[in-house]
Amino acid sequence: MNNIKSVFSVKDLENLSGVKAHTIRIWEKRYNLFSPIRDDNNIRSYNTDDLKKILNISYLNNFGYKISKIAKLTESEMVALTQQIYSEKTQASFAISNLKFAMFNFDAKLFHSTYDELEKSKSFEEIFYDVFIPLLDEIGFLWQTETLKPVHEHFISSLIRQKLFSEIEKAQKNVNFSNEEVYVLYLPMHEIHELGIMFVNYLLLRKNKHVIYLGESVPMEDLQEVIKYYNKITFLSYFTVQPEIDNLESYLFDFKNSILKREQDRFYILGKQVSDYHSQIPGIYTFSGIQAMLMTL
């Protein structure tokens, strides 16, 4: 099947499936659902097949199937049943479950087949809002619990980035913008979480906006250059980890003083670092989410 030697603790399975560790142990005892390897101290360790199984079981259980019924199913019956109840309504959670599994198994093929299936009934925007954003939120949670390793995040991020690149390219070819207002998208120094700002890029292009995308880790002085070319600019950024909270105000004051000198220019900011921050500085606006920001355009 595969040669990935992933090992998970019972706590990892809990974090990934939402089923309590103790419940997993009880199921194991009563229904022989799993046969984890034990170390010298009798600590369980599970493999990726176990992960797949608990994700399927959790999915069916959440859907209302009793564990006693689920336990009687063979592996293939379980997969068949999972696909049978797979519907429009539950498609997103099913896809998220698949993508999580793809992430832990470094399985790009599963990522693409899941995506292709979603694409049959959803637009790229819908996929991003309904599947990728919840997935990334969950990855954030798994990150905190240390279930996730950096390689997993890199792997899944790069696959999502590929999709964004491809959609952005299509949108760039079809865009019809006027030059009167320009959106300059960038990430501040040392900020490398690019998916959010790339998605904003895509959405603006779809709204026929003129976008200049500068990418990650852009020094402030580079932004001064671009002002010379346009009469009215909306700068747009996504602060996921940078600038740090303690430096946020001074960054914004610097921005106001060195970039935002003209009355007509604006600076829109999204991201975790500004989630609790309300700017008092004229021309600088923070938003709690992408949709809230789009409403003002």
Place this chain on the structure above:
DNA sequence: AGGACGGGATCGCGGACAAC
């Protein structure tokens, strides 16, 4: 100290069954 284990107590839920 913290994490994991496993056993026991308890609670809510639902099915089965009998009595009215």
Place this chain on the structure above:
DNA sequence: GTTGTCCGCGATCCCGTCCT
């Protein structure tokens, strides 16, 4: 048909133990 009781199941909480 509905009401009441009983019982099993699944989940959760708590506690004591063990190990690093």
